[in-house]
Amino acid sequence: MTEIPYLRNAWYVGALSSEVAKGPVSRQLLGQSMVLFRTESGKAAVLADRCPHRFAPLSLGCVKGESIECGYHGLRFDPSGKCVLNPHGDHAVPRRSDVVSWPAHERYGYVWFWPGDPKRADEKLIPSLPFNEDPKTFAVIYGYVDVAAHYELVVDNLLDLSHVEYLHPLFRQSGGVAAHKTSYAVEGHTVTAKRLKPNVEIQGLMRFFWTSPSKRFDARANMSWNPPSLMSFDLGGTECGAPPEEGVCMPQTHMITPASDLHCHYFWSVARNREIDSEEASKKLYDITQNVFEKEDVPMIEAQQRNVGEVTDILSLGPVALDPDTPAVRARQILRDLIRSETAA
Ligand code: FES
Ligand SMILES: [Fe+2]
Known part of the structure; x- marks a missing residue:
């Protein structure tokens, strides 16, 4: 914890668009380990970079359709952090298997994330940078x-x-x-x-x-x-x-x-x-x-x-x-x- 806390209800840049274009990006942001990725349909997502199964970094996995697949045993998570696939056993998604997510948005060549109250994450609050588009x-x-x-x-x-x-x-x-x-x-x-x-x-x-x-x-x-x-x-x-x-x-x-x-x-x-x-x-x-x-x-x-x-x-x-x-x-x-x-x- 910093002496002065971070402003939480604000947009921050977490990655360059060119970085997530290559695959999931692992980054320490505001003291937390996050994975930033872009789904196949182009939606930006930011999740905690820790799989709830054996705590492997999700950033070592890969994007599959609209989710990220853990590179260790294949659990998949959607942009909201919800576990949407368990390839093992009877395929039932285990309880407590979701990961933390943060509101994310890609614009102006950057992937933005909002570390505060998700209800207040308004994309219109991202500063206007028309020259970048x-x-x-x-x-x-x-x-x-x-x-x-x-x-x-x-x-x-x-x-x-x-x-x-x-x-x-x-x-x-x-x-x-x-x-x-x-x-x-x-x-x-x-x-x-x-x-x-x-x-x-x-x-x-x-x-x-x-x-x-x-x-x-x-x-x-x-x-x-x-x-x-x-x-x-x-x-x-x-x-x-x-x-x-x-x-x-x-x-x-x-x-x-x-x-x-x-x-x-x-x-x-x-x-x-x-x-x-x-x-x-x-x-x-x-x-x-x-x-x-x-x-x-x-x-x-x-x-x-x-x-x-x-x-x-x-x-x-x-x-x-x-x-x-x-x-x-x-x-x-x-x-x-x-x-x-x-x-x-
Ligand atoms: S550590 Fe992620 S599925 Fe096993
Ligand atoms: Fe300078």
Whole structure:
């Protein structure tokens, strides 16, 4: 159990769609061992990854029609966790043979699960990510990184746009943190950090997709957080003074899911409205993005966690506060409030 409980009545990402396309996926999520799979008709399912017979992981089995078959002795379970087949003896389904299930839904390239009250699991509460299902306009690539740190350290990292200037030489885009203003906005439960950079040299990822002869453009980098740890990033650049949608748009998602107190899963996607049929562009973009997370962000975040030991809330250590921390601190406050009201209820 974490010092601060997880928000339970919320959607979290448990796997990439590309992972469940290959078969059942075993994953530690919010401290529990779960198996995520897609039935043959395409329904997403998330069950406890433990067969009630001899406690084998169901993830070592395989999908059979609309159920998952245990790889040890063949009991089958449907997406609700109900045992629907016993191939042994008189085929009677034994009592107490169901497994725990969680509401699941597949959308936007991710398998989502809801660890709270199943009656409140409304698919409409999944944030809208239209660019991830608009293949005529956008090509999308996906990735995953395992992080040995508390999930809020990753949220802090993403909501703090200033670190790009120091940690990511390739993405430096503004001639230093002071060259452009970063503003913050809170609307409802959404926190956004906005960095607008009018009339700057073409820099960062934009260089790979900028085809106009102009040497300067209006750049933007706006990161939005929704509870518990779902982020979307509006990254783009356009001709000076032109509307954003006319330029290069690279909308991204960064979905962080706790595995346990000191370990989390980082699922990401990067869409682009340029060279959408180019496999080479997709591969290059994947390599660059995955490399930046694996070699730059994650080592720093894991080193932070090692430095504070098993502390899961770094604000409890009274850190020095800087201006770029503001959105992440607001996000932490909003999440605390939601968790408090959920616990009280
Ligand atoms: S352990 Fe699953 S059927 Fe035996
Ligand atoms: Fe980063």
